[in-house]
Amino acid sequence: MNFFQKLARAFAPAPKGRFYNFSVRCKRCGEVIHGQVDIYNDPSLEYDANDQPFYLCRKVLIGSGRCFQPIEVVFKFDEPRRVIDRQISGGEFVE
Ligand SMILES: [Zn+2]
Structure with a gap:
């Protein structure tokens, strides 16, 4: 692994499991809601303008x-x- 690969890995760690957890705060009432993405099932494969594949989950x-x-x-x-x-939209991410 060269220096730049190490650097890239440091900034973008591989997912630690199958689920990506996140929290959002409702813009209207302030309630914090926890959500989860099944990163191997929920996202769908898409291609960007340069034909590079990526996964999208809504x-x-x-x-x-x-x-x-x-x-x-x-x-x-x-x-x-x-x-x-x-x-x-409709809220904000909570870290
Ligand atoms: Zn609300």
């Missing part, structure tokens, strides 16, 4: 309270199933 979360604001999240994974991009 999920809609709704809180358990009285608020029914849907929170839509979209995750983009590279081939080793590392998250390379994510988008959210």
